[in-house]
Amino acid sequence: MLSALEVVTTVAVGLMVGVEFSVAFVMNPIFNALPEDSNQQAHSHGGRMLGAMMPVWYIGSLVLVAVWAVAGWHHRGTGLVVTAGALLILSVVMSLLLLVPINNRNKTWTPENRPADWKQQMKRWDRFHYVRVAVIVGAFTLLVTALT
Structure with a gap:
């Protein structure tokens, strides 16, 4: 049962890392290459869509990691899971x-009401997001290492 929990947790966190990495290094550069109004509308739409989904994913991943840490407390690699x-x-x-306050403003903007x-x-937001991506990549790396 612990092995299944380890795999499910690692896959869930890995997928979250993949989405956030994609936002940082694929989607935002694409959005930023669009004309100004389209760029802002794409960011706003992305903020609404991912802003609704990611809190569940982040908290769910954290819960899975906590359950893994408790269930595997006496197993090798628990320190990595806790970290x-x-x-x-x-x-x-x-x-x-840092990120949610900016996103909450961004998701309401239109070309007519966006601030200067x-x-x-x-x-x-991008700078904070790069740091957050590095943090969750670190967490994912620790989880994968704990599996070995």
């Missing part, structure tokens, strides 16, 4: 304090 959990907690805190500094706000 991965700490990194996922950091990613949630970063999200709530919308591009600067999106660049700030």
